[in-house]
Amino acid sequence: MEFRLPDLGEGLADAELVSWTVQVGDRVELNQTIAEVETAKAQVALPCPFAGTVLELLAEPGETVPVGAPLIRVGVAADAAGATAAGQAVDAPAEQQAVDAPAEQQAADAPTEQQERQSVLVGYGPDSEPVSRRARARGERAVQSPADDLGRRLPTPGGRASATPAARRLAREIGVDLAAVAGSGPEGAVTVNDLHGARRDHIPIHTAPPVTPGHLTVVGKPASGERETRTPISGIRKRTAAAMVASAQHIPQASTFATTDFTGSMELLDHLRATPTFSGLTLTPLALVAKAALVALTEYPEINAQWDEANQEIVTKHYVNLGIAVASERGLLVPNLKEAQTMSLRDLTQEIGRAAESARSGTATPADLTGGTFTITNVGVFGVDTGVPLVNPGEAAILCLGSIRKRPWVHRDELAVRWVTTLGLSFDHRMVDGEQGSRFLATIAALLEDPLTLLGRV
Template sequence: MTIREFKMPDVGEGLTEAEILKWYVQPGDTVTDGQVVCEVETAKAAVELPIPFDGVVHALLFEEGTTVDVGQVIISVQTEAGAAEAPVQEAAPAAAVPAPVAAEPEEPAAAARQPVLVGYGVSTASTKRRPRKAAVGAPAQNGTAPAAPAAPVLPAVPAQPTGERPLAKPPVRKLAKDLGIDLAAVVPTGDGGVVTREDVHAAAAAAIAPQVVSAEVPAAAPAVQAAEVPASARETRIPVKGVRKVTAQAMVGSAFTAPHVTEFITLDVTRTMKLVQELKDDPDLAGLRINPLLLIAKAVLVAIRRNPDVNASWDEAAQEIVLKHYVNLGIAAATPRGLIVPNIKDAHAKTLGELSTSLSELVATARDGKTSPADMQNGTITITNVGVFGVDTGTPILNPGESAILAVGAIKLQPWVHKGKVKPRQVTTLALSFDHRLIDGELGSRFLADIAAVLEHPRRLITWS
């Protein structure tokens, strides 16, 4: 019999740690190649981990709720000697002097394996190591937990060469530092393998979410239940990790990198609310989720078509404005695991029915905690609905790499001058925050005014399309 070890893989394109949420196996259980053995949570999403070989569980090295660095052994399995196994190759360690490792012979079948995860591997640039908790079912050696060599790397995309310093200009390095992004884990797209500002933003976008909330997803569960706090307690400390940690880093970076400007407009959306009801009653749209957010999203897309320069990003390294000829529309959502901003890819090319379907799928996936990192990457502009809490408006912070974010306030029945008379009308306030490097006051004002014009007179969804 041989003891084989399975290490915490990089489940999120360069993330350095993950928390073990739940074990699906116990010592003595038989496992097969590809069987899910545990669920872990990273700063991006919750992911189920399949084990890449057969055997009998020997020991679980960490308890549920433990945060484990990528590359550390989390489970050991007894396998039969000489059995066909997926080889575990060691990645080059981050230390300057590589330690010798015993490599097992590689089999052709293993090379053809399609990993379920983003990649089995560890970011070699990370030197951060936290103290390990006591192992479950495995004794410590010399009073400490055994050090784990780096895990095998099977990246889905090209990465920086192991041991080499990533190529990037000083402004890009500063941006990565501000956003808490490991440059060694960023996939370069610049000439000669140079990491660009866009590459850093793309890496950050999947892990961050603005401090905004969508009406479509239930509010996140509190980190500490009131019943868990003793009556005598005067304060409670909550570890900053996961989504909240990355969100905080990204928001600080965004606030102090892009010069924010916020403009507001209050408008009568009575006609839009009537149209929502008419569309709900339309048999051709039966089975689709029709709500105000759908028409607001469509209004934003129409306004972008009329003002295409707002759909852009700022490339600090190249000193260029990058105009996007597509719209990946982000919808901010609060989930039980924290705030995320998945986006609808190529939303500009979708019909109203297709947009409704995409919104419904986005909401369902976020509610189930199954939003993938790819769903949160490469957004171009974001909508957030703060009105669900009865809030009139706010000043949202830009999602890094994007040019604008629209906050939608509560829709309330208010006195409004309509056709020369004061009448009760459905009224809301929109707030648009934008990057003043990309969007000047005139362009930002015209964009916001166009959104409002569509919502005041929704027939413009047709006449302006």
């Protein structure tokens, strides 16, 4: 039976195959994870909708597979027996194998159209553009890096490394050998945290064998004497690049900045951290800035909007799905907090932490990473004063929080050392003019300078 790429939701038309967790000849159980795909910047584990033996893998890691295109062929029941018998008789002439196979088995080896339709998840059906794949001539093997097959060759009871899907994906990207990592997960499975520790402990990495120029892949540190490193553009980097190109080409952008005294906000944060309400939570300035932005959006709803080119309309959103830009091992991710306008400061603190952790661990879903209406990026954590971020396609603006430092500042007509930060706002000039953008940013700055006024409006 063929398993086709299902509809993963959010109107996504395709997905990139990241890795297989099974090989030809493996036995799979119902709902066992067989592959990992990436779409809308999210990594998704695909379960198999039926049990049987893997007969053929119909796509290779790195390929972009349209929804509805075939991914894998699995032989069920008699199919599996037939595959085993064929393997045992590989030296016999093909004609003799066909004669020896019972008629009942030959019939079972060819699933009916009805069986195929019942076994496929949402997304079944032919696509106008079938999935592309490398030539699979008899005896031919595609050239690939050891990291492409990382963890599948390791001797374990299940035939492959014991690791979580997110850890397997990260191990392949950073080149860490799973065989050298002690797992702390269930039944000794390697986790993402184990891999972070392995990097700190300098666990050996894989290096690529010599390959032809058309398939060059360098994994880990370059060998001594190499003058160039070529890294395939795929996964999150590929999707982020496409989004940023679209932003730069199609959105006329402008930016404005405001430097503000953040001392009052720092004092408020110190006070709130000591209260039972925030016990066990990591309350950061980002949460307070997010709350100030949400309050300001109630005054300037045009900042929370979308340009609908097809219908020539500006769509103003009366809800806020607040995007939080997160730097992860796999690249830049922007999970968003649904209905953030309804959240208290405590809720925001909790949800920002959850969203950041899911993005870094690779567990964020397509729903988490799509549908944002307004985004905040925090470059201050890298020691940068501010930045000029590009507006995410489908949104009207993005707010940038710079570093918060002690600086000389005139306070009550006297020079003093105060906590100071610079905020930056980039906006789509088709929807937001200079006055609107400046007033919106000034409102956020004023709320952060006197956060007691912010609390009065929560």
